[in-house]
Amino acid sequence: MRPPDRITGSAAGVAAAADAHLVETKLRGEEILRGNFLQACRDTVRLPDGSQATREYVVHPGAVMIIAQLDDGRLVLERQYRYPVQRVMLEFPAGKLDPGEASLACAQRELLEETGYTAGQWARAGVLHPVISYSTEFIDIWFARDLTLGERKLDAGEFLDVLTATPAELLACCRDGQVTDAKTLTGALWLQNVLSGAWVLDWKSTTR
Incomplete structure (x- = not known):
């Protein structure tokens, strides 16, 4: 079993490529609801192991x-x-x-x-x-x-x-x-x- 990674003070500077094994990729998406200032979406994503999953989330203006x-x-x-x-x-x-x-x-x-x-x-x-x-x-x-x-x-x-x-x-x-x-x-x-x-x-x- 791989030991857990250790977080250090330089973790914030790690290149994005180092996180490639964690990233999910959007394949397609749909809008579920559009409100006065919030929007609800459902996306289909490819997981790091190649399988697919759905992700539901709310889009907020900040x-x-x-x-x-x-x-x-x-x-x-x-x-x-x-x-x-x-x-x-x-x-x-x-x-x-x-x-x-x-x-x-x-x-x-x-x-x-x-x-x-x-x-x-x-x-x-x-x-x-x-x-x-x-x-x-x-x-x-x-x-x-x-x-x-x-x-x-x-x-x-x-x-x-x-x-x-x-x-x-x-x-x-x-x-x-x-x-x-x-x-x-x-x-x-x-x-x-x-x-x-x-x-x-x-x-x-x-x-x-």
Whole structure:
């Protein structure tokens, strides 16, 4: 039996050719459903051993999440009812990209619309894929600081509460299961490492 491969710090730089034995190749596809902004597809693929299988997945336009921190260190959070899981969720502000919209522009728009805050400085942390088994969705992670509070501009049919919490309070909510939202858990990981100095952000000033 082949021993498992060992992941090292240089794993991210491995050439794509090294993954050829894992790649599935699309043979044909069909659209199952087209909604207002989501599309469901079913593809037939060739597996690495030559056999065939079907893959059903949701096509998503992509989104952003904002980790916004006030001058006193408190974080801007939201409570919002999420219909698919039938419960109110505690989460970082976030929203989907409009067609042709740049990631930073989306982050700035969503932070203002949902919370009323604008930020004088922004830093892109990275990207996360919340449901890799059945969706193309990606979420760009943005940090924001130098905040100024103004008027919220919620979309029609959008209802949410805005609140603040210290990083310690947020992490306690993650530990205790009050936060189960994948993007917010990932954001908490980023936050913890940024605050400790382990991960460094490249901050850029923006015009308000």
